[in-house]
Amino acid sequence: MDTVGLILIRGAIVIVVLLTAFAMMTVIERKMLGYFQLRLGPNRTGPWGLLQAVADGVKFIVKEDIIPRDADRLVFRLAPIISVFTALAAWSVIPVGPPIEVGGRPVPLSIADPPGGVLVVLAFGALSVYGVSLAGWASQSKYALLGSLRASAQLISYELSMGLSLLGVIMLAGSLRLGDIVAAQDRLPFLFLQPLGFIIFFISAVAEASRIPFDLPEAETELVAGYHTEYSGMRYAMFAMAEYIHMITVSSMVTLLYLGGWNGPAFLPPVAWFGLKVALLLFVFIWMRASLPRFRYDRLMDFGWKVMLPLAIVNLLVTAVAAALWA
Amino acid sequence: MLQAYTDVLIFLLVGAGFVVLNMALGRLLRPHNPYPEKLTPYECGEVPVGEGQVPFNIRYYIFALLFVVFDVEVVFLFPWSVVLRDLGLYAFVLMVIFLVMLVDGLVYAWKKGVLRWV
Numbered sequence: 001m002d003t004v005g006l007i008l009i010r011g012a013i014v015i016v017v018l019l020t021a022f023a024m025m026t027v028i029e030r031k032m033l034g035y036f037q038l039r040l041g042p043n044r045t046g047p048w049g050l051l052q053a054v055a056d057g058v059k060f061i062v063k064e065d066i067i068p069r070d071a072d073r074l075v076f077r078l079a080p081i082i083s084v085f086t087a088l089a090a091w092s093v094i095p096v097g098p099p100i101e102v103g104g105r106p107v108p109l110s111i112a113d114p115p116g117g118v119l120v121v122l123a124f125g126a127l128s129v130y131g132v133s134l135a136g137w138a139s140q141s142k143y144a145l146l147g148s149l150r151a152s153a154q155l156i157s158y159e160l161s162m163g164l165s166l167l168g169v170i171m172l173a174g175s176l177r178l179g180d181i182v183a184a185q186d187r188l189p190f191l192f193l194q195p196l197g198f199i200i201f202f203i204s205a206v207a208e209a210s211r212i213p214f215d216l217p218e219a220e221t222e223l224v225a226g227y228h229t230e231y232s233g234m235r236y237a238m239f240a241m242a243e244y245i246h247m248i249t250v251s252s253m254v255t256l257l258y259l260g261g262w263n264g265p266a267f268l269p270p271v272a273w274f275g276l277k278v279a280l281l282l283f284v285f286i287w288m289r290a291s292l293p294r295f296r297y298d299r300l301m302d303f304g305w306k307v308m309l310p311l312a313i314v315n316l317l318v319t320a321v322a323a324a325l326w327a
Numbered sequence: 328m329l330q331a332y333t334d335v336l337i338f339l340l341v342g343a344g345f346v347v348l349n350m351a352l353g354r355l356l357r358p359h360n361p362y363p364e365k366l367t368p369y370e371c372g373e374v375p376v377g378e379g380q381v382p383f384n385i386r387y388y389i390f391a392l393l394f395v396v397f398d399v400e401v402v403f404l405f406p407w408s409v410v411l412r413d414l415g416l417y418a419f420v421l422m423v424i425f426l427v428m429l430v431d432g433l434v435y436a437w438k439k440g441v442l443r444w445v
Binding site (some may be wrong): 004007008010011012014015061062063064065066068069070076077081084085089090091092093111112113114115118120139140141142143144145146149152155157160163164168170171174175176198224228229230233234235239246278297298300301305306309310313316320321323324326 | 330331332334335337338339341342343345346347349350352353354356357358359360361363365366367368369370371375378379380381385386387390391393394397398401404405408409410411412413415416418419420421424426429430433437442444445
């Protein structure tokens with residue numbers, strides 16, 4: 001098995017890649033939104049505005065860190081740390097490709113691939129609620145409190161349909177290990193066997209990442225910035241970091257569970273297929289942000305409980321009938 | 328098999344270390360100059376009215392309760408779906424009975440108007 005050193009190296013690589021992807025995403029998103037709205041987007045710092053991410057990073061680091069007067073200082077400081085930590089932690093089990101040969105021995109392209117991988121990702125996704133709700137509560141500010149309440153209710157509501165739609169895939173693959181689930185899709189991605197499940201999972205994933213049209217927790221037209229209204233400097237950047245890493249995580253999960261993971265025609269290496277599929281999904285996230293208005297809160301809750309949840313249960317039953325008859 | 332989970336644990340420590348280091352490094356670089364106006368909670372530039380902890384809609388609480396009920400039931404569904412194809416029809420029928428009760432709870436909450444966000 002692996003030594004601690006190898007895991008440390010892989011862990012460092014995962015963190016560096018995720019942070020680079022986060023930085024690039026912020027620039028590419030603004031650039032794309034610019035093009036969607038017939039303007040240029042950031043174009044002053046570096047070629048094609050690409051160094052904007054570096055400029056933003058430097059600015060976040062040297063900005064003052066303000067802790068409001070009435071805030072619960074310990075929890076206020078802890079909340080962004082919890083957010084980033086839970087976002088990163090999900091990556092401990094996400095594989096990006098089949099094991100590769102390095103120096104004569106196989107190296108898996110994930111930190112670990114435990115038998116309960118899907119559960120680990122779901123668990124850390126669920127824990128991310130704590131970062132958001134504690135942040136709003138500890139700020140002792142009205143906007144922050146309202147934002148965090150909305151976030152908690154939204155995240156737990158859509159988590160249900162997310163978990164239920166996932167069960168269809170698990171039934172078909174017969175395993176909770178992400179590597180096995182990808183291996184089960186080598187001929188046909190589960191997208192074609194679970195179209196309803198895919199739609200429910202993707203919508204829940206957008207809601208879990210709090211992206212438009214589900215960005216009620218930080219609805220800037222009514223709540224200023226929602227749960228992170230009182231945050232500044234590096235702590236604010238950490239919430240942004242958590243949000244973007246979360247977006248990459250759910251895109252990877254959709255890829256692994258429904259789009260066949262790293263399976264693809266042989267003219268590209270498996271890792272490239274994985275990257276391409278994730279990039280496509282991230283583009284869809286940005287595309288939706290450019291095209292869709294925000295939900296009204298009562299509609300959001302209605303949609304989650306009266307449409308998504310029943311549909312997820314129907315999908316589960318239909319898949320179960322098929323799986324039980326087939327067995 | 329447990330090895331995989333210890334690997335996860337090691338990565339969690341690396342992640343925690345990274346996050347803490349991130350905050351500690353910033354502390355050396357950023358200015359620190361608080362004064363009373365800067366530290367007031369943000370309320371569109373006005374002096375804040377009342378406390379930060381405002382009363383909120385009881386519905387948030389009810390939805391949280393509902394979530395706990397359903398989420399615990401979803402937990403039971405996970406092991407079942409892993410082995411469904413090996414256990415076949417018998418396990419399927421048992422779980423359908425369980426699911427009927429789950430759906431029944433949802434229908435009850437729906438009819439009672441709990442799911443209505445007023």
